[in-house]
Every structure is written in C-alpha cells, then in structure tokens.
Amino acid sequence: MERPLKMDKMPKWADVVLIPVISLILAAILSALVIVAIGEDPVEAVNLMVTGALGSTYGWGYTLYYATNFMFTGLAVAVAFHARMFNIGGEGQAMLGGLGVAMVCLYVPWPHWSLALLAACAGAMIFGAAWAAVPAYLQAKRGSHIVITTIMFNFIAAAVLNYMLVNVMRPQGSMDPASARFPEAVHLPTLHELLAPIGISFSKAAPANVTLLVAILACFVVWALIWRTRLGYEIRAYGHSETGALYAGISPVKITMIAMLISGALAGLMATNNVMGEAERLVLNSTEGAGFIGIAVALMGRSHPFGVFLAAILFGFLYQGGAELALWTSIPRELIVVIQALVILFTGALDNMVRMPLEKMFLAMRKGKA
Template sequence: MSNPYAKLPAWAEYGLIPLVNLVVAFLVAGLVVLLVGENPLKAAYHMINGAFGRGEYIGFTLYYATTFIFTGLSVAVAFHAGLFNIGSEGQAYIGGIGVALACLWLDRTMPWFVVFPVAIIGSAAFGALWAFLPGWLQAKRGSHIVITTIMFNFIASSIMVYLLTKVMKPLGSMATQTRTFEAGGQLPKLDWLLAIFGLNVGNAPFNVSFLLALLAAFGVWVLIWRTRFGYELRTMGHSPSAARYAGISETRITIIVMMISGGLAGMMALNPIMGEQFRMQLDFVQGAGFVGIAVALMGRSHPAGIIPAAILFGMLYQGGAEIAFEMPSISRDMIVIIQGLVILFAGALENMFRPAIGRAFAAIGSRSAAAAQTRGA
C-alpha cells in the first residue's frame, strides 16, 4: 500500500521500526503488570521461559506461529494490492470444511502423505471461494472490502455451527465436532526437527504444516516480488490511477488477489484440524484471522518479517499461559491485555515513531553530506 512517509533504509523499515514498537508495547505492558502489584521482570522471565525454556514449550510456540504465518501471509497479500482483508477468520473457517471433507473421505483408506495434499487443495479452494465473493463484490459492485469481509466472517461462523450440529456431527454425539480422524487424517509431528538441537517436543502438536507455512511464505515472496502479476498488484496497491493508466485490470487483480488471500487463510485450518485436534471442532480458528492482521503489520507485509512476527505472537500465546500459571494474580484477561498492547503498537500505531526516526536519519544524512563536502573542499 502507498506510504506517505519518507523512505527509510530496509533495515530500519523492516527491523528498527517494528523493534521500537515492540519495546514500547512491552514497556507499557510492564506498567500494567506493576498496577496489579507484580514484578514485570519476573513476568517477562516466565513468558520467555514458558515459550522457549524447554523443547515442549518451543513446540507449542512454533505450533501457534504456524497458524499465524498463514493468516499473516493472507492479510499481507491483500495489503500489497491496497485491499484490507479482515475476512481471514471466516476464510479459515470455510477452509476447515475442505480439510475435514478430505480427511473424512480418505483417512481410513489412505496414508497421511496422500491425504495431506488433498486437504491442502481442499482448504485452499474453499478459502479462496469464500474470499472470491467479497472480491467480486468489490470489483464489480463497488462494495467496500472491509465491510463485506467482516460480514462474511459472521456468515462463515453460522455455516460452521449449522454443519457441526446438523450435518457433520456423528450420530448419537452431543459434541459440536466431526468424528476423530484415523491415522490417515493425522499429521506427524516434527519431533525430529527439534531433536537435531537436542530438544524433546513432548506433547506439543508441532507438525509438518509448519514446513508448509515456510513454503507458502517463500511462494508469496516469489509471487509478489518476482512475477509480473506481483508487479501489477503492487502497482495497484501503490497507485490505482497509475495502474489504470498502465492498462492493468483492477477487476482482475482484485478478484485474484482476494482468492489467493483466502486460499492462504484456508490453509491455516490444516494446522489445528490435522495437526492437533484430529477432528474439526466448532471454534478451531480461535481468532487467528484477526491476529494475522497484526502479524502482517508488524512484519511489514513481507514474508521475511511475517515469520518472526508470527513466532513473537506464538511466544505471547504460549508464554502468556505460563505467566497465568506461575503468577495467579495475573489472570488470563491480563495476558490478553498484553497481547492487545502489542497489536496496538504494532498495528494501529505502527507509524507512531516513524516521523522521529525519519528526522533522525535525515539529520544524520545531512551531517554526513556536509562532512563529505568539507573534505572535498
């Protein structure tokens, strides 16, 4: 999307500004911890230790990060085309239907490495289809993408309730979920990956969908920065008038970008459904679509930034649970406040410190230029 601020070096744009935002967010969070009478340094220790202190904790952190990589990429692709897709939550719900159908169909007759590609296609196709409708409404009818994607989140949630209470629930069961998948519908853990570093994944549901998430991140980088279509979508995001002048079809770009975005969000369902629960439950998304917005903003809509941002939010989820256990006076609601502060400074206030940083870089550049001119004289 277009940027009204002065251009900064890449390391400042993708590293310094997110780091400053993150530090300020944690400082404010520390004040919140102080207000409840606890030591913020102790809370920080429990959060970091709870996220990275043992192999099992790291496994849980990376499990959450896998989900956020998919949703962060989903939001980022739309961002680059100037579209604000707030519908990743609903697209992930609908993508879960594609995963569940693939597993229910093949899990008893096929091994996981056959079911997995079918589930990938199903999740991406269902998520893309759900995102196609808001994209078409934006491109053809002028309906605002933010409004339609928000509305489609509620529709997706209602569809999920109907399917899990009327259609996909096993006979005689009261739980709002499908039957448990057999071995063919269960993804293997990546215990061997952590074992390389001498770590034991334990009960953590860290699974092969993490590798798929990394592959998706690489694919998004190739798409946006190494293809003609990526150049066109970035042109439209930066200047729609310039895109129209160049003969780029806004309708085509809008619809295709939304379908790609929805497909990425739909693939998020692979991680909880096949990697942890081994069934489709009612609330398997758990707000990951909205967290993806903050992940994309903090990662500057670049895959290289989205991956560490997703790991950060994985740390907040896993480490936050440890804080709530070790420090009972800090409730789970307080952890949500801390997560919200990070989202606030990384998202809504992402450019809060940019003017000051820009002025500092301009001053340094002016002094350097003056010094070089003096030496030349």
C-alpha cells in the same frame, strides 16, 4: 505548486528492524507498568513467559504451532495488502478452510498422511478462496467495501460451521458440536516424530507439526509470487495506483479477484495446522482468533513474507508465554490479552508515532554529515 524533492527518509534497516524493535520495547514497557500496577513483578513475568515459551522443546512446540497459524493468516493479509485491500475475513476463510480439510480427511480413505496433506491443502485452499470470492466479487464489480463484507462473512462463516457441525458432521449420539475424529491414516507427523529419526529429541506433547514446513514454503512461494512474477508485479502496481493500473492495461476486476482468492486460500491453509495437525477433528471456534492476529502479523511484518515469518514467531511466543503466565501467576488471563493488544497497538496502529521522530532524527543526522 512545486514541492520539495522527496527523499528516502531513512535507511532500509531502520525501517525494517529498528521501528518494530522500538515499538516492541514501548509495548513491553507499558505492559510492565500494567503488571506493576496490579501488584505483580514484571521481571518475574517476563522470566515466566520466556521459559514457558522458549525454555523447553515443549514450549517451543507450542510457540511454533501458534506461529504456523499466524504465518498462514499473516501471509493472507499481506497478499491482499499488496493489492491495497484489507482482508479482515481471514478468520472466516480459515473456518471454511477447516471445513474443507475435514471433508477431505473424513470422507476419503487415505493410504498415507502425505497424500492426505496434499489433498487437505487443496481442500483448505479451495474452501478458503471460495469464501473470499464473494466479497472479492462484490468489491470488484459493485464497489462494496471489502472491509465491511469480509467482516460480515466472518459471522456467516461461524454460522455455516455451526450448522454443518450440528446438523451434518456430528456423529450420531454425540452431544458435542464437533466432527468425528479423523482416521489414524491422516495423522500428521509432529515435530517429535519428524526429528526423532535424526536424533533430536523434541517434546511429544507439543502440537507443532509438519505444516510448519508448509507455512515456511508458503512464505517462499508468496515472496516469489509478489516480487518475481508478472502477476505479483500487476498486484503491486494495482495496489499502488488504480488509475496507473488502468493506464497499463491491468484489469482492476481481475487483480481484485485474484489477490483475494490467493488471500483466502492462504487463510484457509491454516486449517491444515489447527484442524488436521492438532485437533484431528473439526470443532467450533477452532480458529481462536488467528485470522485477526494475522492482521497484526502482516502489519508488523511490513507485508513482506520474511517479516511475516518473524512476526508470526513473535506472536506465537506471546500466545504461548501468555498462557504460561496465566497458569503460574495470579496475573489474570485478560491481562495477557492486554499485553498482546499493546503489541498490536504499537506495532500496527501507532507505527507513525515511532516512525516520525526516527525519520526526523535520521534527517538531522544526514544534515549534520552534509
């Protein structure tokens, strides 16, 4: 049966910019209605969020700290997306990454933080990738669905971490299920310490640190990998068509494994920020759900590293702004989660709700012109 010629329905800028912006506005309107419904002032709330997250270097420091986490996990999900796999295991991979970082920092004496960071990156990537390897193998060889296996591996990761902290890494005499504090030598410079020498004063208390630069570097590397290398070409081709990949001599097993290993490594890298950069020791639940936020970040960023970068900053803002809101108003902590959920809902799940009318509008405009 013949079908009408398909056309690109919208200009690219509308796809990349307009749709996320409209989705955000819709989420904001709905959030405002909820805030009104519980008897608070939405204008005041927005004001608090913006000042809290962006109004000071302290706020920025937190926003960027969260954004760093989300960049890593967002990239992790994005790379798997390109191979048409849904890696929901970012959370577990990041936890294991934390284990890798903690081992590197605790058990090796480091002369300088820069060397420690390099080794910690390697440790985080290896542990994160290893945690992704088992679901990847099961998917590639046995056809076990990656969504199911990666979710299950999140729980196993939490249990493994729990065991390691309680039975292996907990310092003697401590009642706290956490590792010992990392030595001073592996302390990563915060933005305050990085920016002070060039005369910019940045809040001392904020946790944003040098790993932000690692995250930005990771965005560039992922971009080059996906769009400039042969491996990226194969990953994208496989993601678009598995039979096509077979035809072109691209091994589905190989690509599934490699894409998931890269994805797991990126998720693991997050630990250099939250474990090494912020907590400076390994604690239970150190990931705080960042692995899941990565899914929303990747969706909103259209699996493009630049989009992931922007979306990560947006979610960093929501996290920090939300915390401020809970601190200064009687808006309950749970409502912040609702607002974040609305953003995820509109930018991720309800994408088509905005897309379809927009596509129609653009088609009508084009027709009007023709």
